Amino acid sequence: MTPRHPNARTLKESAKGIPEATVARLPVYLRALQGLKDRGVATVSSEELAAAAGVNSAKLRKDLSHLGSYGTRGVGYEVEYLVYQISRELGLTQDWVVAIIGVGNLGRALAGYGGFASRGFRVAGLLDADASIVGERISGLTVEHTDKLETIIKDQGVSIAVIATPAAAAQAVCDRVVAAGVTSVLNFAPVVLSVPEGVDVRKVDLSIELQILAFHEQRKAGGPHEEYIEVHP
Amino acid sequence: MTPRHPNARTLKESAKGIPEATVARLPVYLRALQGLKDRGVATVSSEELAAAAGVNSAKLRKDLSHLGSYGTRGVGYEVEYLVYQISRELGLTQDWVVAIIGVGNLGRALAGYGGFASRGFRVAGLLDADASIVGERISGLTVEHTDKLETIIKDQGVSIAVIATPAAAAQAVCDRVVAAGVTSVLNFAPVVLSVPEGVDVRKVDLSIELQILAFHEQRKAGGPHEEYIEVHP
DNA sequence: CAATGTGAAAGACTTCACAGCC
DNA sequence: GGCTGTGAAGTCTTTCACATTG
Numbered sequence: 001m002t003p004r005h006p007n008a009r010t011l012k013e014s015a016k017g018i019p020e021a022t023v024a025r026l027p028v029y030l031r032a033l034q035g036l037k038d039r040g041v042a043t044v045s046s047e048e049l050a051a052a053a054g055v056n057s058a059k060l061r062k063d064l065s066h067l068g069s070y071g072t073r074g075v076g077y078e079v080e081y082l083v084y085q086i087s088r089e090l091g092l093t094q095d096w097v098v099a100i101i102g103v104g105n106l107g108r109a110l111a112g113y114g115g116f117a118s119r120g121f122r123v124a125g126l127l128d129a130d131a132s133i134v135g136e137r138i139s140g141l142t143v144e145h146t147d148k149l150e151t152i153i154k155d156q157g158v159s160i161a162v163i164a165t166p167a168a169a170a171q172a173v174c175d176r177v178v179a180a181g182v183t184s185v186l187n188f189a190p191v192v193l194s195v196p197e198g199v200d201v202r203k204v205d206l207s208i209e210l211q212i213l214a215f216h217e218q219r220k221a222g223g224p225h226e227e228y229i230e231v232h233p
Numbered sequence: 234m235t236p237r238h239p240n241a242r243t244l245k246e247s248a249k250g251i252p253e254a255t256v257a258r259l260p261v262y263l264r265a266l267q268g269l270k271d272r273g274v275a276t277v278s279s280e281e282l283a284a285a286a287g288v289n290s291a292k293l294r295k296d297l298s299h300l301g302s303y304g305t306r307g308v309g310y311e312v313e314y315l316v317y318q319i320s321r322e323l324g325l326t327q328d329w330v331v332a333i334i335g336v337g338n339l340g341r342a343l344a345g346y347g348g349f350a351s352r353g354f355r356v357a358g359l360l361d362a363d364a365s366i367v368g369e370r371i372s373g374l375t376v377e378h379t380d381k382l383e384t385i386i387k388d389q390g391v392s393i394a395v396i397a398t399p400a401a402a403a404q405a406v407c408d409r410v411v412a413a414g415v416t417s418v419l420n421f422a423p424v425v426l427s428v429p430e431g432v433d434v435r436k437v438d439l440s441i442e443l444q445i446l447a448f449h450e451q452r453k454a455g456g457p458h459e460e461y462i463e464v465h466p
Numbered sequence: 467c468a469a470t471g472t473g474a475a476a477g478a479c480t481t482c483a484c485a486g487c488c
Numbered sequence: 489g490g491c492t493g494t495g496a497a498g499t500c501t502t503t504c505a506c507a508t509t510g
Contacts, residue, residue, distance in 0.1 A: 021479060027444040031423060045491065054425035058481055065493055073492045074488040090444050091451030098443070105345045109338035115423060115440035120447075160446055183453055184446040186439075190264060190348060192287040200449045202442050206419075207348035209435050210331070211260040211323050213393055213417040214353075216433045218324030220416055221392075254501060278469065290469095291503055298471055306470045306509045 018089070022063040028053045029060070030086045037079050045076035092120045099158045099182075101173050102165035103128040103136075103143050106188055110164060111139045124156035129169065146173070153180040160184045167191045174201075251322070255296040261286045262293070263319045270312050278309035325353045332391045332415075334406050335398035336361040336369075336376050339421055343397060345372045357389035362402065379406070386413040393417045400424045407434075 032052040036044055046064075050057040064070060064077070067089050071077045087093055098121050100107050111126055126138060129146045136143045144152060152158065161177040163170050163185060170189035177185065178199055185201045187193055190208075193201050265285035269277055279297075283290035297303060297310070300322050304310045320326055331354050333340050344359055359371060362379045369376045377385060385391065394410040396403050396418060403422035410418065411432055418434045420426055423441075426434050 019479070023448050024441075024445055026448070027438075027441040028425070030444075032425070046493095047491085052425070054427075056481075058483090059479090061491090061493060062480080069493070071492050072488065073486075074490050076491070089448070091447040092444065094451075096443075096447050096450065105338075105342035109342040110439065112338045113439060116443075119440055119444065121440075121443055159450055160443065184450045186442055186446060192261070192265070192285070194287075198453070200446055202446055204437055204439065204442060205260075206343065206346060206437065207352055207354075208257075208260040209419055209437060210329075210349075210354055210393065211263075211325065211352065212257055213419060213433060213435055214324040214329050215256050215259075215322070217329065217392055217417045218327070220431070252500070279471095280469085289503075291505090292501090294470065295472080295502080302471070304470050307468045308510075309469070 018066045022066050023090075025053070025055065025059075025063055026086050026090055028055075029063070030083065030090070030092075033079055033083045033086070037083060041079055043076050044079055044082075046071070049077065095120050095122055096160055097122050097124045097156055097158045098160045098162060099123070099125040099127065099149075099152060099156070099177075100162045100164060101127045101146065101149065101177070102163060102169070102189075103130075103133055103138065104164065104166075107164040108138055110162060110188075111141060121160070124158055125152040127152070129165075149173075149176055150180045153177060153182060158182060160186065162186045162188070163193075164188045251299045255299055256323075258286070258288065258292075258296055259319050259323055261288075262296070263316065263323070263325075266312055266316045266319070270316060274312055276309050277312055277315075279304070282310065328353050328355055329393055330355050330357045330389055330391045331393045331395060332356070332358040332360065332382075332385060332389070332410075333395045333397060334360045334379065334382065334410070335396060335402070335422075336363075336366055336371065337397065337399075340397040341371055343395060343421075344374060354393070357391055358385040360385070362398075382406075382409055383413045386410060386415060391415060393419065395419045395421070396426075397421045 029049065032049060033044070035052065046057045046061045050060040053060065067085055070082055070085050098116070100110055100123060103111070103126050107126065107128070111123060116123060123141060126141045126143045127146045127149055128134060128143055131145065134143050134145045159182060161182045161184070163173055165173055167189045170187065170191050171193060174185060174187070174193045174195065178195055183199050185193065185195065185199065187201055187203045188205075190205055195201055262282065265282060266277070268285065279290045279294045283293040286293065300318055303315055303318050331349070333343050333356060336344070336359050340359065340361070344356060349356060356374060359374045359376045360379045360382055361367060361376055364378065367376050367378045392415060394415045394417070396406055398406055400422045403420065403424050404426060407418060407420070407426045407428065411428055416432050418426065418428065418432065420434055420436045421438075423438055428434055
């Protein structure tokens, strides 16, 4: 609908409506591109970038085509320009304020994770319900009591909450952060969270990943006729 | 530079042909069922179980139909029986031996994670390259030096390696565990690992999850009227 | 009757293969 | 010549809707 420059896509879906599968890969491309940039590479072909990102090149080109026409035929993509375009598309040109709730082993690991700041995520609060660790300093932040959850979310403008509490506490914490205005939640607790329409939840679950691996591992070890025969040099 | 296939080639489909998307949901159903079992529920309908697992009921029934006909029409599924069938399908009726390589914040969190033992995953080793933490005891295990990686993998029969090292070390560690016989890898390092055919890699990446949330968050904030693309030659 | 199990339809995603442009 | 961008084909996944069965 919105007018764009002349020779742009005739496709029904204009630049908005990027497929979810594509969105999930953009951060991977971004990381690969940043690696290339650090190594001083100025231009990259879809074939090379795809290899660095671990996908096939047709998929990469199709993915990028959803953002616009940022490549040059016969040449490839300009690394720095593409970094900027993907960052912008992902919303990384602005800063996001994050709160981590639950300062156990995992919460501590997350608090110390370097990948935050470098990508525009600012941790504005570490909160825990356990009074014995409130006040402790971790990675430059002081642990606050969860009583202050609503205050911190509002005062600091938190828009993403990371839930790293025990399973039993997760839904209650989630309800509170949502009530306080958070609309994106990254959940590490092993429960399915219920949220109102309009709130996004993503789940990271270690035990599920291991179980999926176990399933495949079992198939490799046991099954009578497997079709993926391993060729051994 | 050995030529390798980038990206873990997902093993096609298992002998019984359970779709990958279904496999990824079985652990979620299993957890929901275990919750029901703990609450003394004996029988559950697809509608109820689907709600507990956060999926739609047609999908649940289709998923379960790939395992066999374990329900009773007009009644539902017997909780305990279904727990057993899914566990068996996932390979959780046997024990899996896991090694965690990289004992930083994240490695410690993983070592202390309770969801392991309860699901048949036994952590047989914690390894790190940093001599200053070798010997430290964490969650009942002594940290070993990565020099012993091959020995531990072989002696203990490790089949799943969890890589929680810094990005720069991850590929080398991966190569070593694969050479020592590991065929399933859970990777927490922010790199794309290359592995030979037949090795399964799953990746967990905090920063990618946050970036995906940021993308959606940005869309919400902007409303249905953003999108003016500058033409940048 | 109630709820499963499942063909068939719809939708999403991936891959192919090549036209078009540099 | 080389490489992008993309329709079209192919594959996988979800959803629908209902015949089937205890």
